[in-house]
């Protein structure tokens with residue numbers, strides 16, 4: 022019985038990676054992610070120049086479940102990619118560098134640096150919901166998605182993953198990303214929301230809008246994976262609200278070959294072990310030899 026998967030040409034010992042933004046922005050964070058057992062490490066989104074991000078509070082736990090964040094793409098800039106990649110290489114874990122920019126040129130610039138220093142793949146963040154000029158407007162416009170993916174795919178030879186967020190045209194955006202050369206789609210980013218302090222009479226986050234993550238967005242993310250897989254049978258990495266093996270398995274059945282975990286990492290250091298143990302028992306239940314037999318099973322039933 023095997024949990025091995027190949028996604029975007031990366032051979033992984035199992036399908037569970039971390040989601041960009043939680044831990045992967047320092048060498049110590051990369052070490053911690055490797056220790057937690059992820060099969061590949063995804064860095065925090067990196068832009069050409071360092072960004073400070075928004076003033077606190079930037080990450081808030083919601084009474085309705087999950088988190089809302091507006092970190093503002095705070096990151097140390099492209100010159101730190103080399104160190105993050107070299108730490109992952111020493112630990113023998115594939116590393117995917119998440120990148121963003123304000124233009125095609127900036128995306129291509131960071132992707133070239135990632136390739137130069139030995140990254141295994143790049144993940145294009147086309148969907149940050151709270152940072153002007155970097156965000157959702159980009160991923161919600163299928164033609165812009167195509168032009169950013171094309172510009173990166175034409176200057177790099179590493180696999181390109183396109184990460185999209187929730188929008189009315191997400192299925193169309195997915196098709197343009199694939200046409201333009203994305204080997205896999207990462208679905209979905211956080212969902213734009215507002216959390217209000219009813220005594221202060223204003224939004225809690227300094228940025229007003231934030232990205233909702235965790236269990237509240239899980240059924241939305243599964244729906245997007247399901248719809249995109251149904252149309253294109255594409256290689257998909259499902260992300261949003263995974264908290265145990267079952268929430269991960271739902272993504273697989275909807276059509277994802279692999280999954281990413283973000284918010285659950287904040288409170289559960291055993292999340293990878295828990296998910297893998299549950300997935301193994303689940304495969305046994307079906308007498309399946311490989312997890313790939315269950316990818317997209319909901320479309321065959």
Ligand SMILES: Cc1cc2nc3c(=O)[nH]c(=O)nc-3n(C[C@H](O)[C@H](O)[C@H](O)COP(=O)(O)O)c2cc1C
Nearest residue numbers: 040041042066146209210234235261262282283284
């Ligand atoms: C604190 C925080 C920071 C994040 N930063 C990024 C980021 O830099 N780039 C990105 O593509 N997604 C970022 N995300 C989104 C996650 O990668 C993921 O798509 C989303 O949180 C849904 O997954 P989850 O419910 O497992 O957290 C961030 C999420 C959180 C909670």
